[in-house]
Amino acid sequence: MCCDLKRRFLLLYATQKGQAKAIAEEIWQQAGAHGLEADMHCISEMDKYNLETEKDPVVIVISTTGTGDPPDTARNFVKKLQDTTLPPGHFAHLQYGLLGLGDSEYTFFCNGGKTVDKRLQELGAQRFYDTGLADDCVGLELVVDPWIDGLWLALKEAFLLQKKKEDMSSVVDAVSSSACAAPHIVHELNLSSRLQNVKLEDEGVRSSDVLSQKLVDVNLAASARDAEPSLVHSVPPLSQSTLNIPALPPEYIEVQFQDTHGENPHPSSLISEGMTFEVPVTKAIQLTREDAIKTALLLELDIADTVFDYQPGDAFCVICPNNINEVEELLHVLGLSEKGEYFVSVDIKQGTKKKGAAHPQHIPERSTLKFILTWCLEIRAIPKKAFLRALVECTSDVGEKRRLQELCSRQGTSDYARFVRDSNVCLLDLLHAFPSCKPSFNLLIEHLPRLQARSYSVSSSNLCQPGKLCFVFNIVEFPACPTRPIARKGVCTGWLAELVAPLLHPNKNTLDTKGGRSSTEKVSIFARPNNTFHLPADPSVPFMMVGPGTGIAPFIGFLQHRQKLREEHPDWEFGETWLFFGCRHRDRDYLFKQLRCFLENGTLTHLKVCFSRESSAAEVATPKYVQDVLRLYAKEVARVLLKERGYFYVCGDKKHMADGVSDAVVEILSMEMEADKLEAMKMLAVLREAKRYLQDVWS
Numbered sequence: 001m002c003c004d005l006k007r008r009f010l011l012l013y014a015t016q017k018g019q020a021k022a023i024a025e026e027i028w029q030q031a032g033a034h035g036l037e038a039d040m041h042c043i044s045e046m047d048k049y050n051l052e053t054e055k056d057p058v059v060i061v062i063s064t065t066g067t068g069d070p071p072d073t074a075r076n077f078v079k080k081l082q083d084t085t086l087p088p089g090h091f092a093h094l095q096y097g098l099l100g101l102g103d104s105e106y107t108f109f110c111n112g113g114k115t116v117d118k119r120l121q122e123l124g125a126q127r128f129y130d131t132g133l134a135d136d137c138v139g140l141e142l143v144v145d146p147w148i149d150g151l152w153l154a155l156k157e158a159f160l161l162q163k164k165k166e167d168m169s170s171v172v173d174a175v176s177s178s179a180c181a182a183p184h185i186v187h188e189l190n191l192s193s194r195l196q197n198v199k200l201e202d203e204g205v206r207s208s209d210v211l212s213q214k215l216v217d218v219n220l221a222a223s224a225r226d227a228e229p230s231l232v233h234s235v236p237p238l239s240q241s242t243l244n245i246p247a248l249p250p251e252y253i254e255v256q257f258q259d260t261h262g263e264n265p266h267p268s269s270l271i272s273e274g275m276t277f278e279v280p281v282t283k284a285i286q287l288t289r290e291d292a293i294k295t296a297l298l299l300e301l302d303i304a305d306t307v308f309d310y311q312p313g314d315a316f317c318v319i320c321p322n323n324i325n326e327v328e329e330l331l332h333v334l335g336l337s338e339k340g341e342y343f344v345s346v347d348i349k350q351g352t353k354k355k356g357a358a359h360p361q362h363i364p365e366r367s368t369l370k371f372i373l374t375w376c377l378e379i380r381a382i383p384k385k386a387f388l389r390a391l392v393e394c395t396s397d398v399g400e401k402r403r404l405q406e407l408c409s410r411q412g413t414s415d416y417a418r419f420v421r422d423s424n425v426c427l428l429d430l431l432h433a434f435p436s437c438k439p440s441f442n443l444l445i446e447h448l449p450r451l452q453a454r455s456y457s458v459s460s461s462n463l464c465q466p467g468k469l470c471f472v473f474n475i476v477e478f479p480a481c482p483t484r485p486i487a488r489k490g491v492c493t494g495w496l497a498e499l500v501a502p503l504l505h506p507n508k509n510t511l512d513t514k515g516g517r518s519s520t521e522k523v524s525i526f527a528r529p530n531n532t533f534h535l536p537a538d539p540s541v542p543f544m545m546v547g548p549g550t551g552i553a554p555f556i557g558f559l560q561h562r563q564k565l566r567e568e569h570p571d572w573e574f575g576e577t578w579l580f581f582g583c584r585h586r587d588r589d590y591l592f593k594q595l596r597c598f599l600e601n602g603t604l605t606h607l608k609v610c611f612s613r614e615s616s617a618a619e620v621a622t623p624k625y626v627q628d629v630l631r632l633y634a635k636e637v638a639r640v641l642l643k644e645r646g647y648f649y650v651c652g653d654k655k656h657m658a659d660g661v662s663d664a665v666v667e668i669l670s671m672e673m674e675a676d677k678l679e680a681m682k683m684l685a686v687l688r689e690a691k692r693y694l695q696d697v698w699s
C-alpha cells in the first residue's frame, strides 16, 4: 500500500465551558483507533502550531459564547484571522474541517464557528469536510456524533489529496506514479476506510465493549419488550441492537482521603472572575400571591460597606451551594457517608492516557468531600454520554449495564435525548434508577462540570437607593415525575428561598427588639462584566422597554434612576418612555403595582399591561402577550426606532418571549417601512449592531 495510514492532522479546540475541549478529546481518542494521529491544542496556544505553514488537514472544534462571540480562548486567533491586510489566498494551502457548537435559542447561533469558517473561506482555505453546526438546544450529540463518524473517511480522502498534491509537485516521477495509481488508490482507500470505520470504531476499547452482543441476559428486556420504554427499560429494536458505544474515557483523577482536621476554603475563593463580596440580605418580599403559578421574590442586599458598584441594567452573579439534602443523599448512595468530613487530596493519576490531564481549577487543593460536592460540582448536571459510558464500568447488574450502554450508544441517541436530556436526569436520579452502579468519587470530578454561579439582573438604582442592590427572581420548581419521585427546586433560587424564609415568615426568633424583621444571612456576589444593557447616555432619547414577568427587573432600576434624575435635574430634557409588561393574573402576579406611580409622576410616559390568563368579556379579544400589545402600537414602535433613533429593550424569558417580540418588531418594521420581511430583518440586525435593540434574556 502506498499510503502511510498513521497520518497526522492538527486538531484545534476553542472552548468556553469545556464542551468543545471534551469533543476534541473524543476526536483525539478515536483518531488513534483509526490509525491517525491528532496533534491537539487549545486554539490559544498559538506558539504550538502555525496555520501559515500547516500542510496537514486541520480540524477545528469551536463553541460560541455571549452574544455570538467566539470563546475567550479564540479571541487572539480570530483577531489574527480578521486582519484585513491578509491577501485572499493566504490560506490556500490549508484543508480544514470545522465543527461549531452553539445554542439555537440565542440569536447568533454558532456564530463563533461561522465567523472562523467564513474567514477561512475568504482566505482561500478549502473544506475537506462539510462544516457541522451542533445545537445544544436539541442536543449537541445529534450533530456531533455523526460528524465525528464521517470525519475519518473525509480525513483519509484529504490525506490522499494531500499526497496527490505532493506527488504532483515532485518533479521527478510526476507522470508515472501518481497519475495512474491515484484512481486505484482512491477506490481502495474508500473501501478499506469504510471497512475500517466499522472495525476500528471498536478497536482500542476493551473486549467487553465490543458490542456485537445480542442481548444475553434478557430478563430486563424480556419484561420490557411489551412495555413502554423508560430510563431503565428499552424495547426493540434498540433492546436487540448491536451497539456502537463510545470508547471508555481514560480516568485521570486520583482522590485520596486524608484526615478531618482543618478548615475548608471560603466558597468565594473558587471564583476566578474577579472580586467577590459577602453581603447581608436586608429585605425579602414575596411579590406574588400564594395562588400564583410561580412564586417571585424580591431580595435587597446591603452593599454599603463594599466597593461593589453597579449601573441599572447590570447583572451580577450569586455564588450558591447545591442542596444539602441532595449532597447527603449522594454521599449515602456512593457509600461515602462516613467520609463526608474527610479532607481529600486530588491529584492526576500517574500514567493516565488522558491528553492534557490537569488538576480541575474549580477543585481546591485541600477541602472536604462534602465541600466539593456542595460548592464545586454541578451535581444536577445532565450526565453526558461519556459519563454514562464511564458508569457502565461501575455497574455490576448485567441488565443495568446493558441499558447504560444503550443510552450512550449511537443507536440509543433518541432514548438518551428522551429519557436523559429532555427529562433533566441528574447523577442522583441515575444512581437511584441503576442501583448496582457505584462510581468512585474521582469519576464525579472527571465528569461533572463546575457549579456555576447564577446571574440576576439588578432591579434597583444606586442613585435612588444608595448602598442597596435589589433583584427579583422566580423560585424555579421541578415537579415530581416518574424518574424523580420528589419535586425539586432550582439550585440557586431554591437555596435563596430557604435562606430568606425567616425574613418572609418571621416568628418571634427573627423579630428584632423593635419588632422588625432581621436577618444575619449573607450571600456572596460578584459583578458580571460586559454589559451594554444600559439607559441611553442621552436622557432626551426615547426608549421602549418590554419585560413580562421577572423580565421587569432591570426596568424597575431604569425607572427609579430616571425618576431621581428628573427630580435632580428639572431643567433637563427627557425622552418618551414606554413599558410593556405582562403577567398571568392582575391579582396574583402583577409584580410591581407601583408602576402606576412612575406613570403618575411622569417618569413613565406609557404603561401597557396585558394578562395572559384572564378572559375578557369585551367583544374584541384583549391582547394576551406583550408581543400582541406591541403590534397594537406599531406606528409608535416604528416612530421611536426609525425616526427618533430611540432604544428598544427586551428582558426576560428567551424561549417563549424574546423571539415572539423580535418577530413582532420585524412585522412592524416591515409594515411601517413598506418593505419585505427580509429588509425588515436586516433593519433589526442594524439596530442590534448599533446597540439600539438590546436584549437581556435567559431561560
Ligand code: FAD
Pocket: 315, 380, 423, 424, 454, 455, 456, 457, 458, 471, 472, 473, 474, 476, 478, 488, 489, 490, 491, 492, 493, 494, 550, 553, 696, 697, 698, 699
Ligand atoms: P437551576 O437549578 O439552574 O435550573 C434552571 C434550569 O435548569 C431550568 O430552567 C431547566 O432548564 C433546567 N433544569 C434543571 N433541572 C431540571 C428539572 N429537574 N426539570 C426541568 N428542568 C430542569 N432569573 C431571574 O429570575 N431574574 C433575573 O433577573 C435574572 N437575570 C438573569 C440575567 C442574566 C444575564 C442571566 C444569564 C440569567 C438571569 N436569570 C434571571 C436566570 C437565572 O440566572 C437562573 O437561571 C435562574 O434563577 C434559575 O437558577 P436555579 O439555580 O434556581 O435553577
